[in-house]
Amino acid sequence: MPQLRIHFTDLDLARTRLKLEMDLMWEIVSSVQLLQHTKEGACFDPWRRRVRDRVSRDSVLRSAVLTLMTVAPHATYFPDFLTPALDTADIDAAVDAVLSAPSARRTREVGRLRPADGAAANWLNELAAGKVPALRHLRQALRVYFRSLIEPKLQTIDGGLQKEWADGAQRYLRAGPEGLLRWFSPAATWEPPILTIDYPLDRDLYLGGRGLVLAPSYFCALHPVALADPRLRPILVFPIAAGTRLLAAGHCDDGNLSALLGATRATILRAVVSGSTTTGLSKLVGVAPATISHHTGVLRAAGLITTHRHERAATHTITPLGLRVLTSSPVGAEKSLGAAGGRG
Structure with a gap:
């Protein structure tokens, strides 16, 4: 069977990441x-x-x-x-x-x-x-x-992608970039320094220190897909799990999350999947930065987000627990929040 062979250096491995935005x-x-x-x-x-x-x-x-x-x-x-x-x-x-x-x-x-x-x-x-x-x-x-x-x-697509983002983020935290390369597709085999993927045609892609972006896609169905021009930003779009697609429609009702956290905090939690500043959240939600800081403080105390400050800017990022709450059923979310409250 034809294969795509992606060649990594140590620098490429360090720069490999999971895309946490819908494309x-x-x-x-x-x-x-x-x-x-x-x-x-x-x-x-x-x-x-x-x-x-x-x-x-x-x-x-x-x-x-x-x-x-x-x-x-x-x-x-x-x-x-x-x-x-x-x-x-x-x-x-x-x-x-x-x-x-x-x-x-x-x-x-x-x-x-x-x-x-x-x-x-x-x-x-x-x-x-x-x-x-x-x-x-x-x-x-x-x-x-x-x-x-x-x-x-879009709501169904986002529901499926959030589950994939949560799984990928947890794999990255446990096993680093190599964990991602072993996880993202059953059609791929990671044998350092080469990632081999079943593909429609034979080709080699040399990353050359640029790293690789792994991007889950709802509608990508048959196999991972790379750009044809090797000079462009290396990205590998891959199908989310079939079971995740089938379940996504049942988990995309934002009403459950809003009932659990409140509408504003639910919106904030979804927005910080890929990181967001207090100012950015203020514009998104339409409330004052001081109000955003109050809500992010509550989410941070529950272990759902982390906050990193650089000079005068604060950037908020979802935690693995926050991702589980975002993508779980209402019952699972209540259990996660209960556990977070107990640790606080």
């Missing part, structure tokens, strides 16, 4: 490819059926889906510029990053696609050339697709 463009691209095959049916068949039903009744959505299937086919290659290195939860910012790819890069990457359909080939040629109508068409397709098919499922 909107990877979810979009992965879901578009998922619509083009029938594998992983137990998890995704209901979603595919809903998409087919909506597409049959909505010509604008149908055009968006066909456009994205053209530029992101289910194949051994799709353009890297569709998944820019950007941490944002805003679809407009993500789309802007896609469209702002350098023209030479867009031309090169789109040029590797070989559609059989004449109309699709003509549009890709115009996209590669940076024609304004083609770029606008791609922008519209990405926005319509996201608003119609991804945004309504």
Whole structure:
């Protein structure tokens, strides 16, 4: 079977990390490819059926889906510029990053696609050339697709990713970066200094001191995926566990967490999964920094977050216990909070 071999140095191992933010463009691209095959049916068949039903009744959505299937086919290659290195939860910012790819890069990457359909080939040629109508068409397709098919499922996606983040963070705390490399995928084998992964084609990726970002994805289904261009930031997007996907819908009701902690503290706990400052939380929640400090003090005393201060800024980060509370059932969360209170 073909394999991807990722070569590490000691510096690469030290710089390997788990991405703790949802990547909107990877979810979009992965879901578009998922619509083009029938594998992983137990998890995704209901979603595919809903998409087919909506597409049959909505010509604008149908055009968006066909456009994205053209530029992101289910194949051994799709353009890297569709998944820019950007941490944002805003679809407009993500789309802007896609469209702002350098023209030479867009031309090169789109040029590797070989559609059989004449109309699709003509549009890709115009996209590669940076024609304004083609770029606008791609922008519209990405926005319509996201608003119609991804945004309504964001809560479920986030629920699955939070469980994966919690598992990965605990593995990292127990066993360091090598623990992550042994945990993230059954398709991967870590034999220092090489990570070997079952892959659609044979290739070698030399990290060269840049480290590796491991990014769990809800819609990534068949195997981990790396960028085609080895010069770009090394990232490996991998499927979350199938069982986690199936359970995510049952654990994404924020009402349970809000009832347990209060709405403001529940929002804060979710926001600090990837770290946040007091000022950032104040803007997110819409209350004064002094009020945020009160709530973070309560969460810190319960062992759910930690706070690190540098000069005048305080950065808050969730703890493994906080992650367990965030991703557990209401009963499990109550037990965790009880234990935290006992230790306080």
